[in-house]
Amino acid sequence: MSLAVTLSRAQEGVAAPQVMVEVHLSGGLPGTNIVGLPEAAVREARDRVRVAIQNTAFEYPNRRVTVNLAPAELPKDGGRFDLAIALGILAAGNQVPREKLDDCEFLGELALSGALRGVSGVLPALLRARARGRKVVVPRANAAEAALIPDADVRVADTLAEVCGWLRGGQDLALPIGAEIAADATYGPDLIDVRGQRQARRALEIAATGGHHLLLVGPPGTGKTMLAERLPGILPPLTESEALESCAILSVAGQVVDPSKWRRRAFRAPHHTASAVALVGGGSQPRPGEISLAHNGVLFLDELPEFSRHVLDVLREPLESGSIVISRASRQSTFPAQFQLVAAMNPCPCGYAGDPRQRCQCTPDQIQRYRGRISGPLLDRIDMCVDVPRQPLTELSAKRGAHDEDSATVRARVVKARHQALVRAGRSNAEISTRELERDCALGPAERAWFEGALERLGLSARAYHRTLRVARTIADLDGGAAALDRVHLAEALQYRRF
Template sequence: MLIKIYGSAVFGVEAQTISVEVNVDQGIGYHLVGLPDNAIKESNYRIAAALQNTGYRIPGKKITINMAPADLRKEGSAYDLTLAIGILAASKQIASVAIDEYLIMGELSLDGSVNPIKGALPIAIKAKEAGFKGFILPIANAKEAAVVEGLEVYGVENILEVIEYFDKGMPLKRTLLDAKTEFYDQLELSDFDFADVKGQEGIKRCMEIAAAGGHNIILIGPPGSGKTMLAKRLPSILPPMTLEEALETTKIHSVIGKVKNTGLMSQRPFRNPHHTISSAALVGGGSYPQPGEISLSHNGVLFLDELPEFERRVLEVMRQPMEDREVTISRARFTVTYPSSFMLVASMNPSPGGYFNDPNAPVTSSPMEMQRYLSKISGPLLDRIDIHIEVSPVPFEKLSETGITEGSKDIRQRVIAARNRQTQRFQNMEAVHYNAQMNTKQIREFCQMKEETNVLLKHAMERLNLSARAYDRILKVSRTIADLDGSIEIEGKHISEAIQYRSLDREGWLG
């Protein structure tokens, strides 16, 4: 008897429906075709044990299973439940009425329990688009899939529940989720707050500007000056995610199985990879491509601590994704694209010893050593970082203060107001949402200045020997500072402040 049952495969962050055709005929043998990987080929052992331990069995006949489309490679153990139910239906051990109205996925344990899968959210979105009535999957993924409205989602703990549902009409418990309510309830939760930061008011101002305009930022300072502490608090002042952003972000994390059973992600991601990371782990890749850290940081923050310690070739592969805000990974048979619109926050010591050229420091470095250390970061990468700022150690008087400092909630309100002005400005532009995304043409259009302000910028660039690449970056940051001030025009004070945030462009910065 021939039975058709449905599963799904994830490519990139999108899913594709897989038709599993199971035919049971006279003879002996088990044939699985349609480009399955080793995990799928081994499924017959898991299925046999799971069925035996739940009172069923694989029939001693010729079983032929085709996973279509046959030219697409299928991978992973998530097809166990699909194949098992297909075999039982094709061998007439259970009824097969309405079995083709459901998309079924899950990994089986030998005792028949159903383990979590990866990519439940994109699969659920595809199931709704394809017109399936419902989606049966592991209970650990049920809330994740229930985000999709208009699709019946049933989380199961054991294959026996699925068997009894189709064969005996025993009802499955539907997972219901008010995704919008839960999403908005979680928006204000944050583990970190800028109120914890003592001193460093100037650096907090830089972080506010970076958040308001979506600018990449690099912090340069000795150990213990608070670079990591500041970076970890940046997500707390970014505008709350929209539902659309939350869905995009959750889909990416779902693909690698990193979504907790809470529905949509409500907090912007903060990723902090170690400097020993490989280029494939950073941008994505592998034999069967998976999203890398830059994609897992989509709509959030990527923090690279000790930037010069990263391998140069690893950093260089970020250049194109930082510009295009997506990364494309090509293989011989297919190409996948992952979104990668993130804010880069980098930190570094000014020298190998970690300290400035200070005779009182525990470890000192000469200007030449400092220059050699800084040169590990290429000019094209620095060109994509709008704000460079020096971080000095906090004196004891500041650390011991007991007064209340400004917290993330107040800073965030100013950031949201500035972002709203940018949304209004770029409302007719599809690819531009905040100032950091402006290209040269848009900078000329939206960064108009009076003649005296233009003269100020000209004199400052000549006097400080700022590089040509600093010009556009200064204008972008100036536009953001003006937005924070609620100013339509870029004024001299905005230009003056923005110039301070290009430390690494100054000739003779190291003395």
């Protein structure tokens, strides 16, 4: 009996657990048995691997072939182990040498011709292999993705034959050469395009600084979508490890990673008809949803009241924890989902409530019902709400004014002010605990009395107290980072509370 072992990696959420492929050749009736894959996958893998080996001018062993994928309980979907299985079979039959197999991992599906096909989730697998100091062979289709990790030991191949040639001491495999990797963030749309809307611009800057979730309320066509799209561009660029994390999610979702944009923060805008699965992820092979694709970036929910109640309810857990657990019969996958929420809505169903130029057609009852569609617990997570009113036409046609700054100018202030929060608590103001908040928001007796009086007059709850304080802390950070909050900071923060 002869035995060979090759290494590969499964995909489980954004993790990439190691899989050992053990191949035994033994006497007895010829045939192939694969243990550790679902039945349908076994049949397909068996055929692909056998034909690919034959088409690569090797012999398929005329013996009993037992392939065991360990550990048994991991998700082992699709063809990502084909290459590792084929090499195991060839090594067990001494058709390729085993020396290089110990410190190398293999990913790739085989076509019947012996050509290698790309697989999803290569990036997380490479990160893990790099941590173990192993070389990884991937299909050429995954080369651009592989090239994102500067010091990973990766080789790319087009065919099974090429990999076998290399194992036998022949020509070295190619290095992954991707497109030029952008060292800096490229930022996308710029705030310079937005005319007027001073209050909304200010709110966007505060939200960016503190990481506060933001609700924009205004009639159609006033720039809500424009403003939301410009939030990623005033946030600090992703760090390298954040960028890799975000790319790993794209990789698992089977989406192409564009190296020229990989330091840019995500902006995801799912339509209000999106299902709960599309939004938070799911499926029999769990895939990340929009909230995970927005990880470290912005999730924009336009027409918030049009989203179904159920869909908005499933957002609550990830808004709380920064991740989402997807449970399937036999296993759980966890995907990161730390996003900043920007939501937009009309003030009423027809959109014109409060508009000086157009009469609103809605009854108070309709307006009430429309606003009531958004659940309280979701609104509770939104620290800031701002009006985006219709503007005079003169404002839109005016030349660029002194207040129409570009994104780079605003971003510089955001980065500086964010730094204060990081030094103080290690996190953004939206994320600090109530206790840290009390510690970091010193209020003098006069300020406290004034603030409590104001909350009472506005009919705001005790919950609003802490939410407002968080925003006031961020405003003070933008204002130089004074330890004590003064009335100006508190008063501005109160403007952004509406509920």
